[in-house]
Amino acid sequence: MASLQELISRGQRIDAHRGAPRAAIDRATWILAGRELQDGRLSLLGLWGEHGSVHMALLDPAAKEAAALSLDCPPGHFPSIGQFHPPAIRLERTVRDLYGMQPENAPDTRPWLDHTRPYEFLTAEGEHLHQIPVGPVHAGIIEPGHFRFTANGETVVRLEERLGYVHKGIEKLLAGASLERAAQLAGRVSGDSTVAYAIAFARAVEAALGIAIPPRAAWLRALMAELERIANHFGDIGAICNDAAFAMMLAHCGVLRERVLRAADAAFGHRLMRDVVVPGGVAKDIDAAGIAAIRDLLAVARAKFPPLIKLYDNTASLQDRTVGTGILRVELAEQFAAGGFVGRASGRGFDARRDLAYAPYDRLSFDVPLRTEGDVNARIWIRIREVEQSLELIAEILDRLPDDATRVAVPHGAGEGIALVEGFRGDILVWLRLAADGTVDRCHLRDPSWFQWPLLEAAIEGNIVADFPLCNKSFNCSYSGHDL
Amino acid sequence: MRNHLWQGIIHAPLTESAPVPDDAAMKELAAALDNAARRRLGHSLSIREVDAGSCNGCELEIHALSNAFYDLERFGLRFVASPRHADVLLVTGPVTKNMREALLRTYNATPDPKFVVALGDCAENGGLFAGSEACIGGVSAVVPVDLHIPGCPPRPKDILAGLLALIEKAGA
Numbered sequence: 001m002a003s004l005q006e007l008i009s010r011g012q013r014i015d016a017h018r019g020a021p022r023a024a025i026d027r028a029t030w031i032l033a034g035r036e037l038q039d040g041r042l043s044l045l046g047l048w049g050e051h052g053s054v055h056m057a058l059l060d061p062a063a064k065e066a067a068a069l070s071l072d073c074p075p076g077h078f079p080s081i082g083q084f085h086p087p088a089i090r091l092e093r094t095v096r097d098l099y100g101m102q103p104e105n106a107p108d109t110r111p112w113l114d115h116t117r118p119y120e121f122l123t124a125e126g127e128h129l130h131q132i133p134v135g136p137v138h139a140g141i142i143e144p145g146h147f148r149f150t151a152n153g154e155t156v157v158r159l160e161e162r163l164g165y166v167h168k169g170i171e172k173l174l175a176g177a178s179l180e181r182a183a184q185l186a187g188r189v190s191g192d193s194t195v196a197y198a199i200a201f202a203r204a205v206e207a208a209l210g211i212a213i214p215p216r217a218a219w220l221r222a223l224m225a226e227l228e229r230i231a232n233h234f235g236d237i238g239a240i241c242n243d244a245a246f247a248m249m250l251a252h253c254g255v256l257r258e259r260v261l262r263a264a265d266a267a268f269g270h271r272l273m274r275d276v277v278v279p280g281g282v283a284k285d286i287d288a289a290g291i292a293a294i295r296d297l298l299a300v301a302r303a304k305f306p307p308l309i310k311l312y313d314n315t316a317s318l319q320d321r322t323v324g325t326g327i328l329r330v331e332l333a334e335q336f337a338a339g340g341f342v343g344r345a346s347g348r349g350f351d352a353r354r355d356l357a358y359a360p361y362d363r364l365s366f367d368v369p370l371r372t373e374g375d376v377n378a379r380i381w382i383r384i385r386e387v388e389q390s391l392e393l394i395a396e397i398l399d400r401l402p403d404d405a406t407r408v409a410v411p412h413g414a415g416e417g418i419a420l421v422e423g424f425r426g427d428i429l430v431w432l433r434l435a436a437d438g439t440v441d442r443c444h445l446r447d448p449s450w451f452q453w454p455l456l457e458a459a460i461e462g463n464i465v466a467d468f469p470l471c472n473k474s475f476n477c478s479y480s481g482h483d484l
Numbered sequence: 485m486r487n488h489l490w491q492g493i494i495h496a497p498l499t500e501s502a503p504v505p506d507d508a509a510m511k512e513l514a515a516a517l518d519n520a521a522r523r524r525l526g527h528s529l530s531i532r533e534v535d536a537g538s539c540n541g542c543e544l545e546i547h548a549l550s551n552a553f554y555d556l557e558r559f560g561l562r563f564v565a566s567p568r569h570a571d572v573l574l575v576t577g578p579v580t581k582n583m584r585e586a587l588l589r590t591y592n593a594t595p596d597p598k599f600v601v602a603l604g605d606c607a608e609n610g611g612l613f614a615g616s617e618a619c620i621g622g623v624s625a626v627v628p629v630d631l632h633i634p635g636c637p638p639r640p641k642d643i644l645a646g647l648l649a650l651i652e653k654a655g656a
Contacts, residue, residue, distance in 0.1 A: 115582040136586045139565035141533045141547055143540055144583060165582045166537045169618030184612055191541025191637070235547070248488060254551035255498055261548070271639065272541055311488060480539045483580075 004042060004060035004067050007033055011069065019207035019418040020057075022068040027079060030071045033058065034084035043337035043350075044087050045420065046429045046446040049095035054078045055444075056088075057418065057429055059337065064355050068418060068431065077102040087336045087451055098171065113164040113483060124150035124158040132465065136165045140469075143479035147468070154464040159457045167483040174443040179205060179279050179410060182440045186430070187274055189445050190481030195221075195228040196423030197445065197481075198277035200430040203358065204443075205279040208417030208434050209410065215402040217281030218359040223397045224264070224273045224282075225423075226390040227294070230301070231260040232424040233383040233390075236476050240380055241312065243470045244321035252308050259297055266293035281407030291398055298395055301387075309384055322377040326471030328459040330372055336455055339426020339448040341386070342475055345371050345378035352422040366393055374459075376474040412438030423448065425476065447481030498552040528560040529647075532570035532594065536587045536626075537577030537619060542604040542637040546574065554640050561647060567593040572650070573600045573627075578610040579620040591627045599630040599650055603643065608632045 002010075010032075011025030025033075033056065036042045045057035045066060055070045071078055080103035082089035092103040093112035111117045129150050136144035146162040170189060174182050186201035187194045199221050206213060238253025261271040267290030268276045276284050312318060328338075333346035343350060351368040353361040369385035371378040414436040421428050426448025435441040456475045460468055533546055549556040556562070564570050567590045579587060591600070602623040605611035610621030623629050633646035 113582075136583065137534060137567075137590050141535075141543055141563060143535050143538070143543065144586065165586065166535065166577065166580055167582055167618050168537055168578060168580055168613045169616035170613075172618075173613065173616050181612075188539040188541070188612055188636075191539035192544060194539075194541065235544075248485075251552060252488070254548075255553070258548060258551050258553050272544065272637070274541070274636065307487065311485060315485065478540065480537075483582075 001039075001041070002032055002036060004058055004063065004065055007036070007058075007069060008067055014070075014416065016414070017068070017416040017418070018210060019204060020066045020068060022055075022070060022416065022418070024070045024072065027071065030069065030081075031079050031084075033069055034079065034081045034088075037081065037085035037088075040335065044081075044085060044451075045337070045427070046431070046444065046450075047081060047088050047091040047095065048431070048444040048446070049099040049101045050442050051099055051101075052076075054095060054101055055431070056081065057431065057446075059350075061350065066356060066418075066420060073101065076100060077104050079104050080106040082106050082108070085335075087454065090454065091450065113167045115164055115167075119162065121148050121160050121162070122158070126152070126157070128152055129157060145479050149465060149468070151465055154466065156460050156463055156465055156468070159460045159468075161453055161457060163453065163479060164483050166480045168480075170484045171442075171444060174440050177440050179434075179438060179440070182443060183278050184275055186443075186445060187277075189484065190447055190478040191272065191274075192232055192478065193228065193423040193425065193428065193447075193481065194272050194274045195224045195277060196421050196428050197430075198275070199225060200419050200421035200423075200428045200445070201432075201443075202277055202279045203419035203421060204417040204430040204432045205410065205434065206417070207419060208415035208432060209413050210415070211280065211408060211410065213281045213408060214405040215359070216285075216404045217406045219397055219401050220282045220286060220406065221277055222360050222364075223286070223294075223394060223401075224268065224276060225421075226394050226397070227260055227264050228273065229424040230387050230390045230394075231257050231264070232476075233387045234260065236473070237308075237312075237380060237383050237387075239476075240322070240376065240470065240473045241318060243473045244318055246315065246318045249308065249312060249318075252304070256301060256304060256308075259300055263293045263297040266290055278407070280410040281405070283407070285406045286401075294394065294398060298391060301391055305387065305391075312380065312384075319377065321467070321470060322380060322474075323375060325376045325467050326459045326463055326474060328374040328455050330374060332455055332458055333374065336451040338451050338455055339422075340424065340452075341379045341382040341426075342452045342455065343426065344369060344382045346374035347372040350427070352420045352427040356420050358419075358421070360397070364393060364396060376470055379474040412436070425449065425478065426452070445481075445484070447478050447484075449477035449479075449482040452477045453482060499555045499558070500553050528562060529572060530562055530564040530570045531572045531574050531647075532564055532567045532590070533574045533576070534567075534587055534590050535576050536583040536607070536623065537580035537613075538604065538606060539577075542576040542607075545637045545640050545643065546576075546603070548640045549643060554644065556644070559644070559647075567591075568595065570594050571598060572647075573598065574603055575600060575623045575627075575629075576603045576607050578606040578613040578616070579623055579626055581618055581620060584620055584626055587623075587626055600627055601646065601650060602629045602632045603646075604638060605634055605636045608634065611636065
């Protein structure tokens with residue numbers, strides 16, 4: 001048994017790395033870390049590679065500490081963590097696809113993001129089984145991905161996902177990019193989380209360079225992050241109910257979502273608030289009209305949302321579809337360190353805003369809702385409760401918004417930084433190394449979906465095929481954020 | 485439930501533009517699109533959306549077209565589930581190499597006459613992802629494009645205006 005601190009102390013601490021400790025460790029310690037993950041004492045936050053080395057970010061849930069461990073492996077192979085801890089499998093397949101590093105004893109040697117090589121789906125054997133291939137182009141307006149269902153009649157026996165269709169090569173574009181361009185790229189990893197990604201990238205840069213941003217900038221970032229959260233949650237709540245053929249919720253939640261985007265537009269000049277968060281602060285300050293627009297939004301949301309919650313709660317035909325559907329077991333959510341509503345509906349309460357608190361959340365109080373049923377209904381209720389919390393947070397942020405500058409100059413310099421930011425769907429990890437000329441040398445961005453997509457495969461098992469859209473929407477994983 | 489329905493009866497619709505004088509552009513758009521669409525393709529225009537590598541920002545705004553403020557369907561425009569039912573392919577993203585084949589097949593599955601709208605900056609030339617080894621860079625590199633609607637992402641009103649422009653071009 002070794003705690004995260006002990007794992008770090010077995011290696012060489014990297015002084016230039018800030019935001020959380022990083023240590024260069026040997027193979028034995030790398031394997032030991034894998035065993036700790038296997039035993040559930042640590043959670044995996046990310047695993048990424050570059051030419052000649054691999055890194056993983058770990059969370060010690062008890063101590064609420066995060067750290068990165070790095071293994072130099074010049075021969076181009078490293079001990080697989082996936083052999084001990086399944087959540088690492090797809091990450092390792094990606095490390096191999098993108099950087100050619102081979103995981104030794106990996107349980108799954110198929111490619112993942114690289115679609116140029118042959119691919120075989122897993123088999124499902126038994127009488128009366130049939131396969132249903134779906135995608136990459138789906139019937140609705142959603143992102144592309146392939147789902148291979150094996151079903152017995154209506155019941156799903158196995159779902160296998162194949163992703164990577166929207167792989168844009170973002171990490172390779174980031175290498176050598178200026179900070180300005182890199183921040184824009186980070187804001188386009190997953191469009192629905194553009195604010196959260198921009199904050200995560202900016203915080204990693206600021207950690208690497210050791211710069212502090214003005215308090216007003218941090219509070220404005222939180223304002224935008226909470227607006228982004230409620231916009232997405234409104235959209236999701238409506239869309240999930242729509243997939244249960246209850247279009248009225250979609251119509252009303254769609255109106256609320258549109259009102260959030262319009263308030264964001266009035267306050268920050270862009271409906272999704274894209275490219276507003278930049279390293280060093282924020283590129284646009286809010287004015288009196290913007291504040292008024294957001295206060296109006298709060299008034300409307302507080303008046304209109306409670307009746308919708310009641311409508312959801314009182315409609316038996318809707319509950320009939322969502323209660324008990326797509327159950328994600330608590331143990332799996334914990335094992336995969338599932339973030340956001342997926343984790344919180346299945347008993348995992350981690351929230352980066354509270355557990356690895358960053359400004360201004362360290363000075364705000366809010367509840368992190370938690371349920372244990374793990375079904376579609378629970379994932380809806382987590383979103384509902386989070387909307388309520390975020391509305392309170394937005395009001396408090398507006399009341400307490402400090403009066404000072406919104407941006408500081410970002411000097412050129414070398415350094416390494418890591419940041420974990422709570423987006424609407426969970427914690428987003430950004431790790432980067434800056435070169436002395438002010439460009440990005442290597443940057444890795446890990447979407448919460450990496451640890452949620454595999455759980456969807458588990459949650460759908462034993463459900464009927466017709467409930468897949470409902471389950472999928474209740475997870476609402478990002479394809480683009482995952483595919484990079 | 486009854487209360488919500490009652491509220492819907494006693495309150496004016498949120499849908500914008502129809503008779504509002506200061507929103508003449510939207511009113512004009514509604515009328516013009518309707519006439520041109522009827523002339524060219526009968527009573528409606530069916531759109532199949534294809535995400536060919538978008539960050540999903542464009543998809544969010546395409547979704548917004550269906551909310552009560554924009555109410556796309558009043559113009560005779562509607563989204564369909566299959567390319568075989570579509571008149572228009574609305575394509576987003578810098579076209580990743582991994583989506584090239586799927587985009588081509590979707591295009592080939594769409595009956596003639598068909599139009600392709602490239603939505604967003606990425607779809608025009610790859611946008612911020614231009615030059616990536618994982619992207620083709622622009623929809624026109626794979627299928628012929630009839631119209632490009634710029635923006636990152638374009639606003640819903642701009643998307644509506646763009647679809648109108650397509651109808652005008654198609655009807656000419």
